[in-house]
Amino acid sequence: MAKTRTFIAVEAVDQVHASALGVIDRLRSATDNVKWVEPDNLHWTLHFLGDLGDVEMAEVCLRTVRTAAKHEGFTLEARGIGAFPTIERPRALWLGAGEGHEQLCDLQADIERAIESLGFRAERRQFVPHLTLGRVGQGSHGGSLLTERLEKLTDFDGGAMGVDSVTVYASELTREGPTYHVLARAPLG
Structure with missing residues (x-):
């Protein structure tokens, strides 16, 4: 049986999407060793599920729709540019x-609880809402110019967006990078 790489996320839209693209443009010239997220793939990940069969995927979609309906829509502000694990040694730029941070955390926790009985365990680490901008290549930390630019953007104001749905995505890995396909949209109540 074929498996589908799956995750649950909130799509970046409006001013936040535009701001994320603007930051990528500002950081792009600081290093040539970052794989930048494609404009159509910008999102706030709530839970990465891995490879799922059709039955599991259908149940995840159903439970996500039911859970999202219990939450009111809200405004999410994008604030600050950072890196995991640190700005000095970045691997992922975000x-x-x-x-809106609290509402996103509550939504994420409720979705995690809703799918837990399907065998998806909660993350051991505390959920940190972030929108990934790019990943630094293996064996590199981007260099001092990237670190310098990141330090100047720690208070970046990325605007705000309305959060009115959650999306369950399939991710197809290709040589050019991942391609995402919507499996289900789950409107907030």
């Missing part, structure tokens, strides 16, 4: 969350 745009952080400001106002």
Whole structure:
């Protein structure tokens, strides 16, 4: 039986999407060893599920739709640019969350609880809402110019967006990078 690489996320839209693209443009010239996220793939990941069969995928979609309907829509502010594990040794570059952070964390936790009985365990690490902008290549930390630019953007104001749905995505890995396909949209109540 074929398996589908699957994750649950909130799509980046409106001003936040535009701001994320603007930051990528600002950082792009600082290093040539970053794989930047494609404009159509910018999102706030809530839970990465891995490879699922059709039955599991259908149940995840159903439970995500039911859970999302219990939450009211909200405004999410994008605030601050950072990196995991640190700005000095970046591996993943991200745009952080400001106002709306708590609502996104609550939504994520409820979805995690809803799918837990399907065998998806909660992350051991605390959920940190972020929108990935790019990943630094193996064997590199991007260099001092990238670190310098990241330090100047720690208070970056990325604007705000309305969160009115959650999306379950299939991710197909290709040589050019991942391609995402919507499996289900789950409107918030």
